[in-house]
Amino acid sequence: MEVITVYEKPTKVAPELSARLIELGAGKFIRCFNCGNCTAICPLTQDNVSYPRKLIRYAIMGIEDKIVSSIDPWLCYYCGECSDYCPRDADPGSFMMALRRYLTTKYDWTGISRLLYLSKKVEIMAIMIVAAIVGLLIYFLHGPVVLDRVQLETFAPIHIVDTAGLAVFFILAVLLITNLYRMYRFVMRDEYGERVRVPLKFLVADFVKTVPVHFFTQMKFKLCRVSNWINHLIMVYGYAAAFILFVPLLRFTQTNEPFLIVNPLSIIGIFSTLALLYGASISIRGRIRRSQPMWSYSHLTDWMFITMLLIVTVTGILVGIFRFIGLPLATYVTYSIHLMIVAPFLLLEVPFAKWAHLAYRPFAVYFSDLKKHFQSKGGGIHA
């Protein structure tokens, strides 16, 4: 008989892992008795992608390495079938959601994410501080306040708002890209925990094949629960349109001209903000009523995210209305509030919290495809 020697890294056990995950909303996963019903009922698992049971097992045993190197939490879209049919009521769906929160804190190298997720105080303070800074900037930097007619550009000079927007955009890009790189380093490992070196041709080809498609269509979500997928797409496209309209095209949308409904930009603006309003309301109502498994547990970060999104949308709509009916002071005040919420919303949620999934989800599909090359060829090249 051939003797195969496998040098596996010793497993490090993190006894506090379960407690950490429970803080992040993993709920009752310790009840699990490992029957595998969840994995089998899941519409997204396949032969070589197997969750949630395996991950619950790792979490209960405290094998942090296996969890940190797993892409699977990002391949789960929380339809909740696993929780509906769990014979132990261990709520695997909530567990997977908590893993996504946990991984977000792990990918983030600044440590800010961990603070935001684990402390309500820090989260609220951070939002207030960023809002206050923006408030102070507006107070000191705003232009002349014209009160006989609405002059938004005069109140908030475009070069200042644009520069701030660009700065925010740059910070976000740096944070997201570095976090994604850390994610890549964590997950590109073989079954023995050794890092795998991926040839450039795979890196490029798989990126082209997966990331744009999954970023724009989120078709994995569709397999999960079609109605949720449609709501999510409405929100995503509403947000994307609003973002393009009010960040790169700000010089055309934030003007001194009166607000005209027939303007094509206005029409896009109205539709995109209505889409956001619809999406945010559905989600808030769902979270209050806990009408679906995916809304059964709401972490503070979820409430913050959705509340800020709602405030940003409502204030944005109000700015448009006030401009339309010509209320100068109301426009300026609402716009200031809008900016004060937009800043922490973008700066905290995108790189450090819930919103980071916009990058992690499509890249998870990409990394999982990359990993398949090594699985199918019987192991990768060890780094």
Place this chain on the structure above:
Amino acid sequence: MPKSVLVIGGGIAGIQAALDLGDQGVEVYLIEKSPSIGGRMAQLDKTFPTLDCSSCILTPKMVSVARHPMVRLLTYSEVVEVKGKAGDFYVKVLKKPRYVDEDKCIGCGECASKCPSKVPDEFNLGMSNRRAIYFPFPQAVPLKATIDREHCFYFTKGICRVCERFCPTRAINFEQKPETLELNVASIIVATGYELMDPRIAPTYGYGKYPNVYTSLEFERLLSSTGPTGGEIMRRSDNKHPKSIAFIQCVCSRDVKVNPNCSAFCCMASVKHAILAKEHLPEVDCTIFYMDLRAFGKGYQEFYNRAVREFRVKFIRAKPAKIEEDPETKDLIITYEDTFTGVKKSIRVEMVVLAVGVKPVYPEALSLPIGEDGYILLKNPIIEPVAADIDGVYVVGVAAGAKDIPDSVIQASSAAVKASILAEGVVHE
């Protein structure tokens, strides 16, 4: 003061309790609501772990208890009222009319063969038909015909009376009325047993929708020579022998949303089913899906070992998530995660047997405290394991908690001793 004991339920536990009391010289009333004693055990083909023929070990006991000078057997009867206290209970029993004179009926079966009304047979779980005048099964005790009023053409339409014409002893009596008996007993033993949960509450397994999905008790009837197929394992869809059978454990049991309890006997019953299937059809492929295989009793682990080594039964540790049917072949596709390898898989089998969980049957006239687990509450499950929470009342068998035949019999004997202590005078004679 009374010297007799009432036993409610004529299954194996009730029979054993009545026999042990009778043998001590205590007068016993054994009440059974159906036309024959025997209970669930009478429906079984073989018993684990010895593979004894169930009827062969049960029937002698049924006959003994019916003929016992100290036992008064009241079949087709129900307890309707219980009053009093330990040592002095007043019990009202309703004896339902069989419309057959028990003294005259000789059990020849002429009536049942001539009766034109066909009714799904409860004993075979509806997989075959009986007549409106019937014997529940060939070894029924007492072997007296019973007319099922709801399906008898005379009672429903006012015509027929064919049985009356053919009965050689003129035992048919359509004028029979319900009788009420008043008993005074010292103690009561409750042995009301169980019913199976309805597997339709686990919708992903498709019971009731896919013809080739069976419950464990249905499969037991298929194995039995007195069953609907005469002991042939045949599929409902095409009457062919299956080439592969999957047995799924813990259906409607060990599930906090439906029934958190373990039914205690299903693991061994399914191992037995797989072995018997192999004995009936040596080429059949048997797979048992289990979560934890509970082989705790004497000889049980060895029984499991035998299934694996001698009969090549496959065991997969998984709770299957769903069963789908191939609409053409009526084969079944089971999706599961093999929890030893962590791989999601599916297999195709030709028959599925669900090991369905049990729920206790309560004696309606006796409002006994029920425990959190849904079984009749015991005074102290450790040191008084057969005493109900009312003095003078004992509870045995599955009504007190899921268990197998040997454990039910042990409890029955134990309760018989306890009950006889209250039957005053016995100890001193």
